[in-house]
Amino acid sequence: MTAHGLGLADPERENALLVGIIEAISAGPAIDALAARVAALIVAATATDVCFVHVLDDTDRSLTLAGATPPFDREVGTVSLPLGEGVAGWAAYHQRPVFIMEGKENDPRYRYFPQLRGEDYTSMASVPMASSPGGLVGVLNVHTRERREFTVRDSRLLTSIGSLIAGAIHQARMHRRLAARERAHERFTEQVIAAQEAERRRLAGDIHDGITQRLCSLRFHLDAAMESLGGDNADRDFAATQLVRAHEHADLTLAEARAAVKHLRPPVLDDLGLADGLTSLARSVPGVDVRVEVEQCQLPEHVQIALYRIAQEALQNVVKHAGAGHAELTLRHREAEIELRVADDGRGFAEVAGGYGMGSMAERAELIGGQLDVESRVGVGTTVVATVPCASPSTIPRSGDRFGVTDC
Known part of the structure; x- marks a missing residue:
């Protein structure tokens, strides 16, 4: 040395x-x-x-x-x-x-x-x-x-x-x-399987508790009507009453079946697309003035559904828990990301409450490769932001191209 x-x-x-x-x-x-x-x-x-x-x-x-x-x-x-x-x-x-x-x-x-x-x-x-x-x-x-x-x-x-x-x-x-x-792929697979099983259990419960029970009741009224046919006037009146009730149960069963299908795939996405579907969703929120600013974007179907459900859950929280008078819903391009943001001027909270559907929103965001961030201050309001990566940032329109279309 x-x-x-x-x-x-x-x-x-x-x-x-x-x-x-x-x-x-x-x-x-x-x-x-x-x-x-x-x-x-x-x-x-x-x-x-x-x-x-x-x-x-x-x-x-x-x-x-x-x-x-x-x-x-x-x-x-x-x-x-x-x-x-x-x-x-x-x-x-x-x-x-x-x-x-x-x-x-x-x-x-x-x-x-x-x-x-x-x-x-x-x-x-x-x-x-x-x-x-x-x-x-x-x-x-x-x-x-x-x-x-x-x-x-x-x-x-x-x-x-x-x-x-x-x-x-x-x-x-x-x-x-x-x-x-x-490790992330393993967690993703576990989350997908868990989400699928939870959705199957929910759908099975909806069918058993709603549609199945309605069909049983419908069959009871139809059986009673059939037994009364051919009798005297009183029996025929009873049969008519049973048929009316059967018709009501058929209408309710059809409505519940449509609701179950709608929960699986919002038909508004097929009719309007994500951006206009979010606008329609915001207009349906009762008691809250929701300001909407959205950009069109061609996203994969499962990403559209996830973002729509996140917005739906966030707006439901605004109605159920926030006590807000005003809210904002935005869907924007951020460099190589798509950002969905729901903000309100409600009562807010000191800690994120898992019972407010935050877990399901975060899980939906993670399943599509994104993340969910929640900020809330007591007396100020709550902001929920879902961020999803976008594959083609070079084709993303600037903020002025409010209704431009891009492949993401």
């Missing part, structure tokens, strides 16, 4: 470092385990006192501490900084190494983290980790208690180490994303 640098003193130590990196890469796709092993190897190879491995999160907008040498290994996952902030964030954003011999607290790029005890270390080096297939994946930071002069060889060594492990970290990030997608 040179007196003031990080260079390896002999080929044997260089080979040992390479072997250690290869073994760390081969150990598995877990980012934290890989980062921890690499941090230890770097400290041993460079005669520094501590090493931090910061890795890009899945948003590619911030760095998260993924590995560190003791005693800072317990801080893994607790430190995060956006690209461009802090020395590591600056090195990542500009993809240029940073070397600070002393006085780092006076450097405008420096950001202090109490749990990392920066005051205990004098010199530091921050080097981006990047590879040709994956691009930037993170930053390596090394620190020394004593003042250290960093040389060109030091920079080359740390850059080489970063390049060696960047590909492995890129693959580990891809593996993590894939695992997250698989």
